[in-house]
Amino acid sequence: MSANLARLEAPLPVIPDRGGPLQPLLAASDLSKTFRLSGGFFGGRKAVHAVDGLSLTVGKGETVGIVGESGCGKSTAARLISGITPADAGEIVFDGETYWTPRSRITAERRRAIQMVFQDSASSLNPRMTLAETLAFGPRAHGIPTASAHAYARDLLAAVGLPPARFAERYPIQLSGGQRQRVNIARAVAMRPRLLILDEPVSALDKSVEAQVLNLLVQLREELGLSYIFISHDLNVVRYISDRVAVMYLGQVVEEATSEDIFATPKHPYTRALFASRPSLDPRHRVKAAPLAGDPPDPIDPPSGCRFRTRCPIAESLCATVAPPLDDTAKDGAAVHKVACWAAVPGSGHSLAAKPLERVQ
Amino acid sequence: MSDRMAAPILDIASLSVAYRGAAGWTPVVRGIDVRLEAGRTLVLLGESGSGKSVTLRSIVGLLRDEGARVEGEVRVGARNVTTMSDPELRQLRGGRVGFIFQEPMTALDPVFRIGDQIAETIVRHRGTTWKCAMGMAKELFELVQIPSAARRLSAYPNELSGGLRQRAMIAMAMSCEPELLLADEPTTALDATVQIQVLLLLREIQKERGTSMVFVTHDLGVAAEIADDVAVMYAGQIVEHGSADQVLLTPRHPYTQALTRCVVRGSYRDAALGELGGAPPDLGRLPAGCSFAPRCVRRADECLLAAPEPCEVAPSHIVACLRAADMAATPTGEFQES
Amino acid sequence: MHGTLGTGAEADIVETPAVRHRSYRAVVLRRFVRQPVPMTAALILLAIILSAIFAHYVAPADPFQTRVAQRLAEIGTPGRLLGGDELGRDVLSRLIYGGRISLTMAIAPVAIGLFVGGFLGILAGYAGGRTNMAIMRSMDVFYAFPSILLAVAIAGALGPGLENGILALSMVFIPPIARMAESVTTQVRSYEFVIAARLSGASTARVLREHVLSNVAGPILVFASSQVSVSIIAASGLSFLGLGVSPPNPDWGLMLSALRQSIYVNPWVAALPGAMIFISSICFNLVSDGIRRAMEVRR
Numbered sequence: 002m003s004a005n006l007a008r009l010e011a012p013l014p015v016i017p018d019r020g021g022p023l024q025p026l027l028a029a030s031d032l033s034k035t036f037r038l039s040g041g042f043f044g045g046r047k048a049v050h051a052v053d054g055l056s057l058t059v060g061k062g063e064t065v066g067i068v069g070e071s072g073c074g075k076s077t078a079a080r081l082i083s084g085i086t087p088a089d090a091g092e093i094v095f096d097g098e099t100y101w102t103p104r105s106r107i108t109a110e111r112r113r114a115i116q117m118v119f120q121d122s123a124s125s126l127n128p129r130m131t132l133a134e135t136l137a138f139g140p141r142a143h144g145i146p147t148a149s150a151h152a153y154a155r156d157l158l159a160a161v162g163l164p165p166a167r168f169a170e171r172y173p174i175q176l177s178g179g180q181r182q183r184v185n186i187a188r189a190v191a192m193r194p195r196l197l198i199l200d201e202p203v204s205a206l207d208k209s210v211e212a213q214v215l216n217l218l219v220q221l222r223e224e225l226g227l228s229y230i231f232i233s234h235d236l237n238v239v240r241y242i243s244d245r246v247a248v249m250y251l252g253q254v255v256e257e258a259t260s261e262d263i264f265a266t267p268k269h270p271y272t273r274a275l276f277a278s279r280p281s282l283d284p285r286h287r288v289k290a291a292p293l294a295g296d297p298p299d300p301i302d303p304p305s306g307c308r309f310r311t312r313c314p315i316a317e318s319l320c321a322t323v324a325p326p327l328d329d330t331a332k333d334g335a336a337v338h339k340v341a342c343w344a345a346v347p348g349s350g351h352s353l354a355a356k357p358l359e360r361v362q
Numbered sequence: 363m364s365d366r367m368a369a370p371i372l373d374i375a376s377l378s379v380a381y382r383g384a385a386g387w388t389p390v391v392r393g394i395d396v397r398l399e400a401g402r403t404l405v406l407l408g409e410s411g412s413g414k415s416v417t418l419r420s421i422v423g424l425l426r427d428e429g430a431r432v433e434g435e436v437r438v439g440a441r442n443v444t445t446m447s448d449p450e451l452r453q454l455r456g457g458r459v460g461f462i463f464q465e466p467m468t469a470l471d472p473v474f475r476i477g478d479q480i481a482e483t484i485v486r487h488r489g490t491t492w493k494c495a496m497g498m499a500k501e502l503f504e505l506v507q508i509p510s511a512a513r514r515l516s517a518y519p520n521e522l523s524g525g526l527r528q529r530a531m532i533a534m535a536m537s538c539e540p541e542l543l544l545a546d547e548p549t550t551a552l553d554a555t556v557q558i559q560v561l562l563l564l565r566e567i568q569k570e571r572g573t574s575m576v577f578v579t580h581d582l583g584v585a586a587e588i589a590d591d592v593a594v595m596y597a598g599q600i601v602e603h604g605s606a607d608q609v610l611l612t613p614r615h616p617y618t619q620a621l622t623r624c625v626v627r628g629s630y631r632d633a634a635l636g637e638l639g640g641a642p643p644d645l646g647r648l649p650a651g652c653s654f655a656p657r658c659v660r661r662a663d664e665c666l667l668a669a670p671e672p673c674e675v676a677p678s679h680i681v682a683c684l685r686a687a688d689m690a691a692t693p694t695g696e697f698q699e700s
Numbered sequence: 701m702h703g704t705l706g707t708g709a710e711a712d713i714v715e716t717p718a719v720r721h722r723s724y725r726a727v728v729l730r731r732f733v734r735q736p737v738p739m740t741a742a743l744i745l746l747a748i749i750l751s752a753i754f755a756h757y758v759a760p761a762d763p764f765q766t767r768v769a770q771r772l773a774e775i776g777t778p779g780r781l782l783g784g785d786e787l788g789r790d791v792l793s794r795l796i797y798g799g800r801i802s803l804t805m806a807i808a809p810v811a812i813g814l815f816v817g818g819f820l821g822i823l824a825g826y827a828g829g830r831t832n833m834a835i836m837r838s839m840d841v842f843y844a845f846p847s848i849l850l851a852v853a854i855a856g857a858l859g860p861g862l863e864n865g866i867l868a869l870s871m872v873f874i875p876p877i878a879r880m881a882e883s884v885t886t887q888v889r890s891y892e893f894v895i896a897a898r899l900s901g902a903s904t905a906r907v908l909r910e911h912v913l914s915n916v917a918g919p920i921l922v923f924a925s926s927q928v929s930v931s932i933i934a935a936s937g938l939s940f941l942g943l944g945v946s947p948p949n950p951d952w953g954l955m956l957s958a959l960r961q962s963i964y965v966n967p968w969v970a971a972l973p974g975a976m977i978f979i980s981s982i983c984f985n986l987v988s989d990g991i992r993r994a995m996e997v998r999r
Binding site for chain 1: 409410509523524525526553554555556557558559561562580581582583584586587589606607610611620621623624625626627628629630634635636637638639641
């Protein structure tokens with residue numbers, strides 16, 4: 002049976018909890034990032050608003066899923082929250098302490114608290130390092146002697162299901178996709194982080210391996226008391242692993258709610274379209290009509306007002322002029338369910354919105 | 363199934379493909395038989411390394427250029443592809459057989475306008491005038507539902523979004539009214555909302571034109587959306603073959619059953635996901651007996667001794683498993699999401 | 701049955717032997733040695749270099765001693781095995797001694813270019829932004845001139861001589877090596893394993909040393925070694941123009957320049973220095989190709 006990671010002799014100390022269980026582990030507010038593109042000599046300067054005013058909190062032990070299509074800014078969001086790409090504006094608070102602001106630097110010891118797991122690819126592991134060297138690198142950078150860092154690396158390999166006797170001295174190219182992804186996860190866990198940001202961690206894997214890796218992630222989360230930000234384009238995967246889900250479209254969160262709520266009663270037309278786009282898995286009940294036409298628009302030049310309006314089946318003239326706010330629409334007492342859609346704002350003037358008086362139901 | 367009397371559009375008989383590796387020939391496809399009747403869609407379902415894409419490429423004789431050793435026979439219509447000359451093959455590709463790739467950028471030439479590329483194919487295969495070909499290209503763009511078709515014809519491939527590029531690729535594949543369309547994971551690189559559009563489009567075109575199709579995918583959901591028949595491949599062999607309902611709803615091979623169990627659904631709070639332990643075998647060092655046996659939960663001792671012969675467990679439902687007869691069909695059920 | 705790491709392990713079902721540890725360098729060396737053509741080229745180069753170093757023991761005659769009777773002697777003349785030059789000096793000895801200057805002029809500028817250009821390029825690539833802009837735009841200035849013209853101009857300004865020739869050629873090799881280093885570093889920097897290393901909190905120096913350097917060193921080294929053959933020819937060119945070393949010092953370029961006047965009298969002897977330049981530059985190219993192949997990441 003597997004080694005229990007929590008009991009594993011870790012040379013790096015566990016980062017102590019400060020604020021208690023109710024304080025959010027991570028609170029990112031108003032993160033924005035614009036990438037400038039040079040538009041050629043005569044093209045002027047263009048900019049991609051990759052992430053626009055993203056706010057996200059992650060509770061202790063909680064998993065927040067971010068789902069969206071290509072160009073929605075979910076991967077940029079991951080890099081902003083990890084601090085590897087500095088945002089243009091915003092603030093990140095980690096367990097009550099400022100982790101990052103546009104003017105601050107993240108110290109090495111702090112950095113350890115948030116680690117990332119990337120999509121499996123040829124460049125996710127250093128091709129010129131053995132697996133043991135790869136896993137020992139981080140701990141060594143924190144002053145752990147090479148010998149104990151290597152011993153730790155072997156324990157980590159065992160803990161993610163790769164027998165160290167056969168795997169420690171292998172190079173990444175000698176691994177299958179699933180094995181590589183286990184090493185990617187082990188490398189992040191080696192730092193004893195409190196938050197793991199997983200960017201499409203199972204998207205490149207075969208379906209049978211996907212299930213193995215998801216089960217591993219669920220188990221690690223329990224054993225180590227980790228929190229996850231889980232990013233994927235696959236709704237089923239996000240639903241499986243997440244407690245709360247945020248749906249992103251063109252750099253903005255359009256809906257955010259608990260996993261059950263968002264899957265039981267999606268409120269944003271985009272979320273509903275995403276759900277309806279899933280293949281049915283039953284040849285007798287196939288999808289009859291595509292819920293949306295066309296591709297997501299280019300993030301270089303997003304539509305005015307609500308960014309989804311160009312593909313939205315219920316868009317009205319109001320949507321083109323003013324962008325809807327991301328507000329809580331849950332009834333009193335229910336869990337927060339935020340939606341950015343005029344149709345969900347009572348009295349907004351959208352024909353599908355409740356009239357102000359009918360609000361008390 | 364004897365009521366469909368038409369001659370098969372595609373007939374693959376004991377096809378084997380091997381590539382030369384560091385240690386001799388490595389088998390990639392090991393003796394597969396596939397028949398596809400006109401107007402139907404066959405999905406080759408399998409994971410990476412199962413040989414599904416190689417099988418697809420063998421249909422248009424693409425393996426010859428790759429230095430592969432091909433044995434067996436591939437017939438498209440009445441013609442034997444394995445013995446065709448190179449000019450005959452070129453006439454086949456893009457003529458009677460259309461091909462759709464996963465990444466259209468690899469198939470479209472980035473320095474030519476898309477309309478010109480399609481018109482060129484039409485002129486080459488049908489000998490029409492350029493003007494006539496451009497008119498047909500515009501009709502094709504309308505067929506694949508590209509908005510403002512006339513304007514898009516004069517676009518370069520990189521100016522189109524992923525979904526439009528894939529549509530343009532389909533238009534090109536359809537340009538000579540092929541009898542057989544080959545699609546290699548055409549929707550895998552697309553976003554979810556675009557994937558379903560392309561699947562519906564392919565379904566529609568197929569119904570309208572009566573084109574037959576072989577569609578390669580690793581995704582059970584995509585297979586369920588598009589397939590009439592499904593052939594599940596594992597380690598270069600077809601382990602289960604039948605109608606989409608048979609294979610996806612009442613799978614009889616332990617590998618297919620494991621695949622359906624691995625489909626992610628529900629929440630982690632409800633249940634751990636079904637897993638398929640282990641990894642596909644190294645094709646250079648295949649185990650004796652059934653190649654799935656090392657990972658199989660229903661393995662018996664005799665499975666390790668001899669490779670199972672395909673047997674018909676229900677009309678047209680073929681399973682290559684020694685224990686197929688012992689195993690009751692286990693419906694996978696409850697696929698429909700609430 | 702499921703949900704445990706033990707069964708989920710995607711360990712090979714077929715037992716594979718434990719992999720013995722071999723350092724990356726040992727692997728590359730082993731692969732290089734197993735390639736016949738680059739290995740032969742390397743041995744030829746080694747022979748040329750060793751005989752140049754130990755020219756004093758290897759050369760059959762004094763390279764400076766003139767002998768009027770053997771002016772433009774045929775190949776195979778006793779005492780002048782590969783013939784005599786226009787002053788009757790032993791061509792074989794001069795070729796062996798000439799390797800000292802010619803190979804120094806070929807390798808030293810590239811070595812300097814590798815060191816300086818590699819440093820600047822990796823710095824520019826890893827730092828990105830303004831640092832990159834400053835370094836790479838100043839490198840671009842050098843691209844405004846054809847390389848050999850640049851070398852001629854610098855050497856002309858500095859005056860003839862071995863050191864000045866090396867300096868002039870170094871200036872030629874710094875920009876292309878820097879540009880090469882910058883582009884591979886920029887690429888490697890974006891790889892996930894470098895991002896993961898940065899996220900672990902490791903210092904920039906450590907990330908550069910352990911993750912970036914090993915992955916950019918290969919391409920840069922291979923590119924630089926392919927430049928050695930360019931350098932041999934450029935150095936010979938400088939000497940030929942009278943801007944490198946001056947007579948009577950033996951140098952392949954200089955010898956070629958002097959012997960070309962007697963090409964109708966004794967073409968075989970006149971061709972010998974050219975052949976040396978040709979052979980050594982080809983050998984450097986083959987060796988660099990072999991290194992590239994040995995460094996490829998594969999099973």
